[in-house]
Amino acid sequence: MSRTESSNTTRTLAEAQDRFIAAWGQMGSAWGISRTMAEAHALLYIVGExxxxxxxxxxxxxxxxxxxxxxxxxxxxxxxxxxxKRGDRKEYFRAEADVWTMLRTIVRERIKREVDPVLASLYDIRDMTAPARVGDIPVECAQALTDHNDRLDSMVDTIDSLHKLAERFTEGDGKKLRQAAKALSKIV
Amino acid sequence: MSRTESSNTTRTLAEAQDRFIAAWGQMGSAWGISRTMAEAHALLYIVGExxxxxxxxxxxxxxxxxxxxxxxxxxxxxxxxxxxKRGDRKEYFRAEADVWTMLRTIVRERIKREVDPVLASLYDIRDMTAPARVGDIPVECAQALTDHNDRLDSMVDTIDSLHKLAERFTEGDGKKLRQAAKALSKIV
DNA sequence: TTTTATTTTCAGAAAGTTCTGAAACCATTG
DNA sequence: CAATGGTTTCAGAACTTTCTGAAAATAAAA
Incomplete structure (x- = not known):
């Protein structure tokens, strides 16, 4: 009989670990590092040695x-x-970083590669359409332009907030993350 | 001469938009929806009509x-x-959701698909190794097991915090996101 | 130095993802 | 009803990513 109402039909520790490794690998590949890489890290981290x-x-x-x-x-x-290891010519690998550090490392990289260009292009468009606000333009265009600018602004705000948020998180350690999660549950 | 110190060699609004569409597509594909899908949404959103x-x-x-x-x-x-459109047999598409909604939709889906399994497998492992804490075991094993459990706990905590955080965000709207970002900058 | 153990590299294989284009389909009009 | 304009579908093409395995490189031991 199952000792707890464990969600799956896992019987041994090794099986449970494998399931975790697989799940983590899946997630890793979703976050842009190759599945194998994530799995290797999960394995090294979970076995500890x-x-x-x-x-x-x-x-x-x-x-x-x-x-x-x-x-x-x-x-x-x-x-x-x-x-x-003394007396062993093989090379050994140890998981140095904890999960949070890994996540943080990946997210940092991602922000640089994906969010930054989006933000840059948004600022660009905003700069280009800004003069339209003050210039005198046909009335029928005015509303469309205002709409466009509003949409743009809301976009910039959203991405910007997200960006700042992610950066703030990735600066701190795991403890700060938990702290923030707790604090946020009261605010939002 | 460039009107502003715009980061790129963008000359026309259409070009700027295209650059945004491309960047957003890039980001979309990084987040698990196809590049074209993200580009299409970006296009519809930016043109507004x-x-x-x-x-x-x-x-x-x-x-x-x-x-x-x-x-x-x-x-x-x-x-x-x-x-x-009246008198037009073609079908038209309008970006219904704003950027935040899109992000939220994607993140929600992702959490279900990727984070949940990781958490489940972690709980599983924890359940299986928990009895080792109380059982009497060889001294040399005790430390290793304690380490293992500690590592596991820290992992569960991290992923769990992240999970809760993401869920909390995806419940709220764009305004709440900004609000949270602001509040957090004071706390963390 | 030669032998043996181990790691790295990289060309091509395999697998996975996205895109195309043409055919099938559907709905409206004459 | 047939013709026309528009949309969807899907088999396979093109492309991307990841993985393998064998050969080359490196390093320690004899």
Missing amino acids: PLNTDDVMDRLQISRGNASMSLRALVEWGLVSREH | PLNTDDVMDRLQISRGNASMSLRALVEWGLVSREH
Whole structure:
């Protein structure tokens, strides 16, 4: 019998871990890092102790090349560190960062790559249409332009707020995140 | 000479709009809806008035099939509505939702699909390892297990906070978002 | 130095996603 | 009803991303 009303038919710890690894991998790929990379990080984080390339290959059922590349990428992102064991020529990898740091790292990168250009282009359009507000234009155009400007402004505001919010979060640590979540539940 | 120190070499409004559409499309695809779909929404939103399939095809340089599918998907997501014009047999599409609604819709969907499974699997693991806390186990294992549980707890906390935060945001409207962003800047 | 263990690299394979275009479909008009 | 204008569908094309596996590189051991 199930000890708790656990949502799935998970029997062993390893199975539960695998399910987590899979779910985290799924989420990682949704957030723009490759599934394998996210899975490798999840594995290293959940087992807690350093694993070598073969361990990762075996557990994740992936090729050597893929394991090598993914682990290297994780090291480059600063989410995993290399480690050596006495009397063992293999290289070991340890999850350096916690989940929040990983999330933060990814989100930061994303903001730079995706949100910034959107904001820049919005500011651009706003700059270009701004003079229309003061110039004397046919009456039938005036309303359309006002609408356009309003829409633009609301857009800029939204993206801007989101941007600032995300930046603020990614500055803090996990504790701050929880603190903020709590505070927000009272405000909003 | 440039009227403002606009970040790009944009000359006309149409160009600026195109740049925005492209940026928004980029971002959309990063958030899990197809680039074309995001571009179509951006186009409809920025022009403000309803466009027909051909307008969208022309402006976005896409095939009829693609336009039809993308627009239909937008309608299904509730982000765009169909509209008819008297004396015109063509069907028109109008951006119904503002940017915040679109973002919210996407984020909601994502949470359900990606964050929920992660949380579920975490709770699962926690449930399975919980009895180890009270059972009498070899001393050398105790520390490892405590570490494991700590790591797990911190993970659950982080994802949980994030989840709650996202849900809270997606409940409110754009005004609430801005309000929250402002409030948060004082707290965190 | 040669041998052996391990890691990295990268061309192409596999898988996944998005797009096209032509045919089928639907609705209105003559 | 047939013709016309418009929309949807979907098989396969094109493109993108990710993965493999074997060869090349590196490093330690003999």
